[in-house]
Amino acid sequence: MGEALLEIQNLSKTYAKKTIALDHVDLTVGRGRIVGLLGPNGSGKTTLIKIINGLLQPSEGTVLIDGSAPSVTTKSFISYLPERTYLSPELKIKDMFYMFADFYADFSMTAAEQMLQGLQIDPEAVIKSLSKGTREKVQLILVMSRQAKLYVLDEPIAGVDPAARDYILKTILNNYNPEASIILSTHLISDVENILDDIIFIKYGKIVLQSSVDNIRAIHNESVDAYFREVFSC
Amino acid sequence: MPWILDNNLPIYTQVLERIEIRIISGEYKPGDKLPSVRELASEAGVNPNTMQKACTELERIGLVITQRTNGRSVTTDEELIRSCKDRLIRNRMQDFVIHMQALGCGKETVITLLQQEWEEN
Numbered sequence: 001m002g003e004a005l006l007e008i009q010n011l012s013k014t015y016a017k018k019t020i021a022l023d024h025v026d027l028t029v030g031r032g033r034i035v036g037l038l039g040p041n042g043s044g045k046t047t048l049i050k051i052i053n054g055l056l057q058p059s060e061g062t063v064l065i066d067g068s069a070p071s072v073t074t075k076s077f078i079s080y081l082p083e084r085t086y087l088s089p090e091l092k093i094k095d096m097f098y099m100f101a102d103f104y105a106d107f108s109m110t111a112a113e114q115m116l117q118g119l120q121i122d123p124e125a126v127i128k129s130l131s132k133g134t135r136e137k138v139q140l141i142l143v144m145s146r147q148a149k150l151y152v153l154d155e156p157i158a159g160v161d162p163a164a165r166d167y168i169l170k171t172i173l174n175n176y177n178p179e180a181s182i183i184l185s186t187h188l189i190s191d192v193e194n195i196l197d198d199i200i201f202i203k204y205g206k207i208v209l210q211s212s213v214d215n216i217r218a219i220h221n222e223s224v225d226a227y228f229r230e231v232f233s234c
Numbered sequence: 235m236p237w238i239l240d241n242n243l244p245i246y247t248q249v250l251e252r253i254e255i256r257i258i259s260g261e262y263k264p265g266d267k268l269p270s271v272r273e274l275a276s277e278a279g280v281n282p283n284t285m286q287k288a289c290t291e292l293e294r295i296g297l298v299i300t301q302r303t304n305g306r307s308v309t310t311d312e313e314l315i316r317s318c319k320d321r322l323i324r325n326r327m328q329d330f331v332i333h334m335q336a337l338g339c340g341k342e343t344v345i346t347l348l349q350q351e352w353e354e355n
Contacts, residue, residue, distance in 0.1 A: 034281055166236065166279070173276050194236070194245055194280045214244035214284070223241035 003067070004028045005150060005181050006052070011061035013047050013205075021047040023205040025061070032178045034195055037185040038224075039202035040232050045185040046083060048202070049154050052183075053080045066149055076105070079148035083155050085139040089128035093121065093138055100142050112145035115171055119164060133160045140168060144175055153184040157191060169195055190225040199224055201231060236279025245280055250288040251322075252278070257297055257308050258319040268298060268306040 006029040013022040021044045029035055037045050050056040051063060054070030065074045087096055093116065100107045116123055119137055127135065136159045143151065157165045165188075172182065173195060186192055193199075193213050201209040208231070213224055220227050239248045253274070256262045268289070269277070275285040289306060292298040296314055298306050309315065334344050 032283065034283075169279065170236075170276060173279070173282065174272075178282075190241065193241075194239065194278075197281055197283050214246050217242065217244045221242055225241070 005031045005033075005066055006183075007062075007064045008052075009062050011048075011051065011063060012059050013044075013051065013056065014059045021205050022051075022058075025205070025207055027200070027207060027210070029181055029183065029198075031181055033197045034172075034182045035184070036189070036192060036196040036199045036224075037183055037202060038187075038189060038199055038228060039185075043202045044205040045202060046154055047205075049080075049152055049183070049185060052152055053078060077149040079104075079143045079146040079151045081140060081143040081151075081153040081156055085135050087127045087135060087139060090126065092124055092126055094123040096127070096138070096142060097123070100145070104146050106147040107142075108145050108147060111175065112141055115141045115145065118171070119167060133164070136160055137164060137168070144171060147177070147180075149180050151180065151182040151184075153182065155186055156184055157186065157188060162191075165191055189228055190223065193224045196224075201228070203232065237277070239278075239280075246284050246287050249278060249280055249285060250291055253288060253292060254297065254318060254322065258315060258322060262308045264308055264310045264312055264315065266308045267304070268308060270305060 006027070008025055008027040011022055011025040011027075012020070014020050023044075025044075025048065037048070039045050047056065051058050052065065052070065054075065063070055065078060068074050091099075097107075097109060097112050100112075101109055113123070116138075119141075121130075121134060121138065127138070130138065140153075140156055143153065157168055160168065169192065184192065196213050198210060198212050199216070200207055216222075216224050216227050222230075237249075237252060239245060253262075253268075262268065268274075271282055271285045271289055274289075275282040278285065289298065293300055293306070295318070296311065297309055297318060299309055300306050339347075
């Protein structure tokens with residue numbers, strides 16, 4: 001199992017023949033890595049994530065996840081948190097759990113129930129009665145309760161309070177499996193940089209830097225957050 | 235609560251020093267079993283790979299010993315622990331002296347103030 005988990009070659013995506021969202025991206029992510037995908041708004045993060053998940057077709061280039069192109073097969077081992085939640089408003093949380101258990105063979109009901117309890121959320125609550133932040137937490141619990149090979153999280157902590165953020169990051173660490181990798185996009189760099197192995201800076205659809213967090217700190221004597229502000233200063 | 239770490243320094247070196255201090259201070263005693271990498275990473279709120287790297291370095295220094303079937307434990311070589319303690323104390327002293335010199339504080343004043351401060355704490 002020495003080969004990379006995610007391999008992207010020469011990937012481009014153009015919208016309506018003029019907007020270039022991704023511009024010849026090459027990217028490799030190994031196994032057991034936690035990778036932060038960082039870039040300003042409109043830099044191509046979500047486009048990249050959607051292509052990995054097979055929701056968008058690339059204009060050019062290839063994506064391989066554990067050796068397969070995005071397909072039904074890869075969906076069975078990629079756990080994806082989209083930027084917007086898709087929970088059914090009329091259902092109870094526990095019904096969403098059952099639905100996930102039906103959809104995904106790798107869903108662990110025990111893990112989901114534990115996390116729900118940890119965040120003190122009532123499984124009998126109806127989705128539409130929940131606050132925006134709580135809905136995001138429930139969505140993340142669903143995604144992190146799968147025993148996937150690759151977790152792709154688009155802005156996983158944006159809408160939740162700092163205390164819950166700590167809990168969520170801890171949950172990510174506790175569910176960490178040495179064979180699985182996590183790619184997460186976020187603007188809240190300082191909150192996540194302690195748990196990241198590597199960071200990827202993306203700008204105008206191009207990857208401008210791929211490095212380890214400690215490398216950046218050792219070379220520049222500053223946090224990734226501070227370095228990001230420097231690289232992307234407006 | 236995750237460990238409070240300095241944002242401007244590499245995480246790995248800080249995590250390494252934290253565990254060193256636990257050993258030097260006797261919080262982890264010679265021969266004690268060390269918590270697993272996963273437990274330590276979760277407590278610190280850092281990436282398990284980073285914690286793994288720190289533990290590997292502790293092994294290289296000799297402060298920590300790996301038993302094939304029984305995880306990691308603190309060395310029983312108390313001489314080694316003492317020399318690590320000396321090294322860390324000297325490093326801190328150096329920093330302290332540099333800071334005091336930067337403030338334009340002379341040796342005699344530092345010693346007097348240090349004595350006062352020591353009594354008060």
